[in-house]
Amino acid sequence: MSEYILEMQNIVKEFPGVRALDNVNFKVRKGEIHALVGENGAGKSTLMKILSGVYPYGTYEGKILINGKEQRFSNTKDSENAGVGIVYQELTLVKQMNICENIYLGNEFQKFGVINWNKAMSETKKLLKEVGLTESPATKIINLGIGKQQLVEIAKALSKNIKILILDEPTAALNEDDTENLLKIIRKLKEDGISCIYISHKLKEVKAIADTITILRDGKTIATYTNDEKVTQDKIITGMVGRQINQLFPKEEHTPGDVMLEVKDWTVYNPELPDRKIIDNVSFKARKGEILGVAGLMGSGRTELMMSLFGAFGIKKSGKVYIDGEEVKIKEPREAIEKGLCYLSEDRKKSGLVLMMDVKENITLASLKKISGLMGINENEEIKISNHYVDALKIKTPSIEQKTRNLSGGNQQKVVIAKWLMAEPKVLILDEPTRGIDVGAKYEIYNIMNELADRGVCIIMISSELPEVLGMSDRILVMHEGKITAELDYKEATQEKVMYFATGSGDLELASK
Missing domain, CATH: 3.40.50.300 (P-loop containing nucleotide triphosphate hydrolases)
Structure with a gap:
């Protein structure tokens, strides 16, 4: 046998x-x-x-x-x-x-x-x-x-x-x-x-x-x-x-500019358990041209924090949010997009894409006003813009008419990124941007992040992969049970230190020492 x-x-x-x-x-x-x-x-x-x-x-x-x-x-x-x-x-x-x-x-x-x-x-x-x-x-x-x-x-x-x-x-x-x-x-x-x-x-x-x-x-x-x-x-x-990748994380020195996003005393309750506070008095700042990493264990509130800022999660929200110095009150994602705050979901298939729609339709979905007039959508402009992003992000697809469900995970993720780039964000939140994609596609997405930061976009990256957080972030926020327990510069951050604060073992005062 x-x-x-x-x-x-x-x-x-x-x-x-x-x-x-x-x-x-x-x-x-x-x-x-x-x-x-x-x-x-x-x-x-x-x-x-x-x-x-x-x-x-x-x-x-x-x-x-x-x-x-x-x-x-x-x-x-x-x-x-x-x-x-x-x-x-x-x-x-x-x-x-x-x-x-x-x-x-x-x-x-x-x-x-x-x-x-x-x-x-x-x-x-x-x-x-x-x-x-x-x-x-x-x-x-x-x-x-x-x-x-x-x-x-x-x-x-x-x-x-x-x-x-x-x-x-x-x-x-x-x-x-x-x-x-x-x-x-x-x-x-x-x-x-x-x-x-x-x-x-x-x-x-x-x-x-x-x-x-x-x-x-x-x-x-x-x-x-x-x-x-x-x-x-x-x-x-x-x-x-088929080639050597000598550096998994193409870390670049960014020069952060003025504060683009400021969150003060932000508190959010769980819609399924209205008495449960899921984000507890969180305050932080994110700057133009920087990559701000957000680390923490599952259930720490990372995704809930960013989704609540985007207007897609939570009830009884209190606190203040400022974008580019202007206080904003965002009740739904449409308002967030109009204010320049975009959010790439951790679940691209469920919340990031319409899988039955083609590449072209997904790329333009969040920015239809830009290609629409009295006669409806300008299809020639839609084709032109979609081809531009397919080329710029090296999206592997037979054509822009290909259904997104037929693309690989890495290329699906690039389509979602293209959608948000077309929306011209001031703040781009990337929630698990490389989950379930291969090494080569990860490297390309990291390069896209660097290019956006160089152009002055404020990038916030949530990741469960500590090497990714350490390898790509300029600063790192660590969360535990709905609170920020540490803020670390990438030069001082280590896996051990991040895990220390992610498990609730430390506090902000210790982190600064």
Whole structure:
């Protein structure tokens, strides 16, 4: 019998005008953790959609073998029956349902149309123990943190008796503690004989967890390495992008100008829990031509603070906000945009883009007044402006008529940036600007940030990646439980110091010493 539980041989997948996979070969041994890495658009997701039955047999060329037997999946159910389970980056849980209901949704224990909930609860307890969760099966998903929700997704996959588990960017939204816990669970699953395909842009994690690493680039298999000390992160990056990137963070010395955004005594309450103060008396300043980093653990209030300033979150708001010296009262995003305050959401697919609209329509969406007249939208002007931003930001798209849902994550992010650049912001808030995108696209976005700062734009960057905050920021604000606990100059900031204040261990007085 073959040592490989999975073999994907000479896989070719084409979309109109694009060969997404070009004779890809991919093998996974029994009981190994096999990392699949590559830039966005390299073909990772397409390959996994073939393996998981999203793209059925007949829509691609090549063979899939599981335990040496050829598989021809017609749908995702066929793939699950063959022992393949997938946990997507965007979690698919129903938050108002409990853990047990989510795990067995669509796969219930039933007889004559009657669901056996006692058995479901009993089996759920076993699965939760397997993934290290102590919660009751009756706990609603909405009451779990994102890290525990990720483990419920894994338990759901395990409920289908899978032997191959695909994890797509499993730690993208997790903090360090949740990430370490997840990696521990994955190692335990490996000990139990489950093979894991681990897709991630976080190469430090890849090096820590993987037995084997396969690199895809432009739809082709570039290399497969046994993970040892000879396989450095630099070697992986070179394979991914086809060139060396000597400096992950192209830090530049900026010369901050006058204060562009000033926030005084800003307090915001949670709309879902009206008595809960989620932003507590926050004050800060951000200047023209600087990159102000905002760090903090999940739940610290970083996103809520910036969304409330943008007019997209919170109730019972109090305090004052000044843009370019003028006090503003922003009640909704439209007013924020008119005042020169723009916000790039951490969830580009849900809040940043209209995926069914094309590139051109998304770029101009926030600035339609600029291309409209008495006769409606000036389509020639829309085409001209859209082509300008596609060229300027190096957006990889067959045309500006391409639906944004068909672009890679990095190129989708550039479309959102183009939308806000067209709005000509004075203050541009970037919430997790490089989440879920590859090293090459990250580098290009960092360069765009530097160029904007050089032009005098005030940039505020929220990031869960401490190396990114330290590598790109001129100043850093650290938040904990809705408060700013430190303000650090980049020259004095370290990961240890940021984490000290992010965990509520320090205060502003200590930070200044």
